[in-house]
Amino acid sequence: KLVLAGTLYFLPGWFLGAWIFGTLGDRLGRRRALILSLSGGVASYAATAVAPTFAMYAVARTLVGCCFGGAAIVAFTLGCELVSMEWVSIIGAGYFNALFILGEMILVIVANYVRGSWRLLIFISLAQGAVLLPLVYLYVPESPRWLQNQGRFADARAVLRRLSPRAKGLMPQSDSDGVRRVLSSSSMGSDAGAAASEMPVGGAAAADRKAGGMFQLCMHPKLFLFTAIMGFMWCTVGAVYYGLTFLAGELPGDRYVNAMLLALVEYPGTLLGNVVIDIRSLGRKYSITMLYAASAAACLFGVMSDGMMRNVVSFVGKCTTTAAFCGVYVYAAELFPTPARNAGLGICSQVARIGSGAATGLLLVIPSSLSMVIFASMSAASALMCGTLLVETFGRPLPDTVEEAVSAKRKIALPTHWRVNAIGGASSASARDDEPLMTGR
Numbered sequence: 001k002l003v004l005a006g007t008l009y010f011l012p013g014w015f016l017g018a019w020i021f022g023t024l025g026d027r028l029g030r031r032r033a034l035i036l037s038l039s040g041g042v043a044s045y046a047a048t049a050v051a052p053t054f055a056m057y058a059v060a061r062t063l064v065g066c067c068f069g070g071a072a073i074v075a076f077t078l079g080c081e082l083v084s085m086e087w088v089s090i091i092g093a094g095y096f097n098a099l100f101i102l103g104e105m106i107l108v109i110v111a112n113y114v115r116g117s118w119r120l121l122i123f124i125s126l127a128q129g130a131v132l133l134p135l136v137y138l139y140v141p142e143s144p145r146w147l148q149n150q151g152r153f154a155d156a157r158a159v160l161r162r163l164s165p166r167a168k169g170l171m172p173q174s175d176s177d178g179v180r181r182v183l184s185s186s187s188m189g190s191d192a193g194a195a196a197s198e199m200p201v202g203g204a205a206a207a208d209r210k211a212g213g214m215f216q217l218c219m220h221p222k223l224f225l226f227t228a229i230m231g232f233m234w235c236t237v238g239a240v241y242y243g244l245t246f247l248a249g250e251l252p253g254d255r256y257v258n259a260m261l262l263a264l265v266e267y268p269g270t271l272l273g274n275v276v277i278d279i280r281s282l283g284r285k286y287s288i289t290m291l292y293a294a295s296a297a298a299c300l301f302g303v304m305s306d307g308m309m310r311n312v313v314s315f316v317g318k319c320t321t322t323a324a325f326c327g328v329y330v331y332a333a334e335l336f337p338t339p340a341r342n343a344g345l346g347i348c349s350q351v352a353r354i355g356s357g358a359a360t361g362l363l364l365v366i367p368s369s370l371s372m373v374i375f376a377s378m379s380a381a382s383a384l385m386c387g388t389l390l391v392e393t394f395g396r397p398l399p400d401t402v403e404e405a406v407s408a409k410r411k412i413a414l415p416t417h418w419r420v421n422a423i424g425g426a427s428s429a430s431a432r433d434d435e436p437l438m439t440g441r
Contacts, residue, residue, distance in 0.1 A: 007246075007360050009058045013065025015353040021070025022346020026339065030078035031142040033342075034071060038136060041067030042129040049122040065353075073349050077342045080333045081143040081398070082163065097270045097326050104263040112256045149338045149400065216340040217347070222406040223337075227344060229385045230332050231351040233292070236378040237328055238352030240295055240321045243359035243375055244314055247368055253311070265315045269322030277327045283394035284331045289387035291324040296379035299372045334393035337405040341398075 017037065025033035044063035051057035076096055107125065114120050141163070147156035217227045245262060276287040298317030305313045328348075336344035355378075362371045391406070399405035 007242075008357060009061040010065040011353045011357040011360070013062035013067075014069030015065075015350045015357075016062075017066035017069035017071075018073050018346040018349035018353065020066065022073050022342045022349070024070075025074045025077060025342035025346075026146075029142050030074055030081070030146055030342070031140060034074045034078060034140065035133075035137055037067045037071035037074060038129065038133050039067075041071055042126065042133060045122060045126055045129065049119045049126075069349060069353065070346075073345050074342065076329060077333065077345055078140070078143050080330075081145040081338075081341075082141070096329075097273075097322070098267070101263055101266040101270065101322075104266070105260065108256060108260045108263060145338055145398070145400075216337065216402055217344055220402050220406065223402055226335055226390060226406070227347060229389055230328070230335060230344075230348055232378075233288075233328055233382045233386060234332070234348040234352040235355035235358075236292070236375075236382045237295075237321060237325050237355070239355035239359040240299065240317070240375045240379060241325060242356040243363065243371060244318045244321060246360065246363055247314060258311070261311075261315060262318050265319045266322040269319040270326055272319065273323030273326030276323065277330060277394075280394070283392045284327065284334065285390055285392045285394075286387060288324060288327040288331055289383045291320055291327055292379045292383035292386065294320040295324055296376045296383065299376035299379060303369045303372045303376075331390075331393060334396070334398060335390070335405065337399045337402050339400075340402075 021033050021037045024036065041064060044060050044067055047060035048057055048064060051060050079096065107121075110124055111121055114124070141159045142155065144156040144159045144163075147153070147159065216223065218224055245259075273291065276282065276291065277284050279287055282290070295317060298313055298320055302310060302313045302317060332345055332348050333341065359371070359375070362374065397404075399407075
């Protein structure tokens with residue numbers, strides 16, 4: 001219970017940080033916000049280890065949640081905006097989550113060997129942050145999509161030329177034309193290049209830049225509905241994920257072994273999420289609906305099970321919940337328009353922390369079986385809303401305006417290996433032109 005109570009200081013900080021750094025990421029740029037959040041996180045985490053009183057520890061712990069919560073959102077947004085659409089699900093549902101799980105496993109292993117000193121555990125954990133910060137400062141570029149949206153075409157051009165040698169040959173025109181051509185090609189395929197080069201700099205794009213961020217999410221009714229639904233889905237997956245994690249202490253067997261197993265099952269969960277959301281016949285919408293439904297079923301079976309069977313059901317539930325977490329990250333990044341993407345992800349992360357905090361509180365005051373029933377109900381409601389009210393985003397370009405975000409008829413651009421000639425079924429004529437531009441592939 002002391003561990004759960006300590007977590008309650010971290011989660012409000014994460015809630016606050018997702019909003020602060022999500023907004024800063026849209027205003028100051030992804031790179032600046034990432035460096036600021038990581039710097040603050042390292043400093044505040046060190047403060048928790050040397051805090052002389054519990055009150056100072058609680059304050060430092062809240063700041064840790066604030067800074068690292070913001071860093072998680074900004075890093076994810078930046079990562080998705082640096083790659084082509086073919087790689088968004090791999091980066092979002094695979095790469096980031098795989099490293100998160102690795103961090104969990106390392107933490108459990110280290111904690112097992114330094115059981116007598118939590119301060120030493122903090123200093124060991126700090127080592128990777130101290131190494132990461134200078135690497136981010138030296139090597140991580142600004143998002144070319146954010147630069148384009150701000151009208152900084154010369155800077156976006158420089159970043160694109162640095163990221164991909166092929167981009168140099170596609171930018172012989174003015175900065176704005178070349179940048180739009182490369183970004184549209186990387187997200188929509190070569191078919192969209194010409195259309196994007198004709199898109200005006202002003203108009204809707206300029207208006208979106210001027211009234212971006214949270215304002216956009218609230219003012220457009222349909223986008224507000226999408227944001228509310230996505231927020232509830234994140235709240236649900238946050239509650240179920242943390243609820244199952246904290247229940248490890250109540251499962252039969254050694255708590256460290258159970259914690260390690262609950263971390264390990266996230267790897268097949270990550271693989272499941274990465275594969276399922278890329279199934280063409282299901283798309284993002286219905287694949288994520290199925291994952292939430294599976295999480296609901298696992299929670300219900302957990303209530304009816306006991307002994308080692310409860311362990312098995314908990315591991316299955318953690319697997320499907322991890323897959324849903326992977327999928328909803330990618331889905332949200334594809335759903336929100338560029339001027340409000342960081343703010344949208346920030347709001348989602350905030351309500352996910354509300355769910356995590358609520359799960360922590362529930363486990364403190366009510367029986368775990370009743371908590372599992374609540375988690376199952378939330379998962380079922382999320383599956384229903386996702387399957388009936390949200391739009392499909394699979395294979396579509398990242399929306400740069402509100403109109404593109406709310407449209408259910410955005411042009412679909414399937415990955416290169418899926419593109420076929422509509423009449424003859426033959427492969428696309430110019431495979432070379434369809435190659436992704438901003439990846440090492």
